[in-house]
Amino acid sequence: MSTTSAAPPRPRLTQVEKRAVTLAAAGWSNDQIARQLRSPPGKVTRLLSGLSETYGTGESRPALIRAALADRLVVLPAPGRPAPHFTDPELLLGRAIAHQTGPHDVTASAHVDQLTDPVAQTGRLVGKARARNATHLVALLDAWDLLDPEHHEGDPR
Incomplete structure (x- = not known):
């Protein structure tokens, strides 16, 4: 009998969810995302909150984005500039x-x-x-x- 448990399945995102997460990762607000998706802001809020709940990231949008990027559920374009030197x-x-x-x-x-x-x-x-x-x-x-x-x-x- 194995004592290890299988990792939870990765969520599958709809095209709308992928677009919302991609725009959120680009720093867009819920209102901006809603306008882009032609959707009510409350729907965007519920969509991102649902994904946060799925990932267990609480109210942290940065943690949600990190989880979605780590799972490669969304792929962002390269930043187009090198990273500054961080300490x-x-x-x-x-x-x-x-x-x-x-x-x-x-x-x-x-x-x-x-x-x-x-x-x-x-x-x-x-x-x-x-x-x-x-x-x-x-x-x-x-x-x-x-x-x-x-x-x-x-x-x-």
Whole structure:
């Protein structure tokens, strides 16, 4: 008798879900996605919330995008520019944003100094990457292959 359990099946996304996740990964708001899909904003919210529930990513859109990208449910175009040089603490913060489901989890995972403002640190990282928001940052870090710490020497993780 085996004690290991099979991984849960990957969800299959409809074309509308793929488009919504792709636009969310590009940093679009629910209202912008709804206009693009010609759908009510509430439907987009329910669609993305349902996917978050499926993946167990809570209310974290960056974590949802990371999960969808990791499962290759969506594939984004290359960013068209090289990654800026990120310090090890910046990469740690970016990875924490991608993998954690809430702000307190991000702070703990990234070992962010409690005396500093994690929102401001995230904002600086978003600006450095020239991302639209934290969700877009995660998509860029994934495209630049910076979310896997095993690929990068000297990473503190």
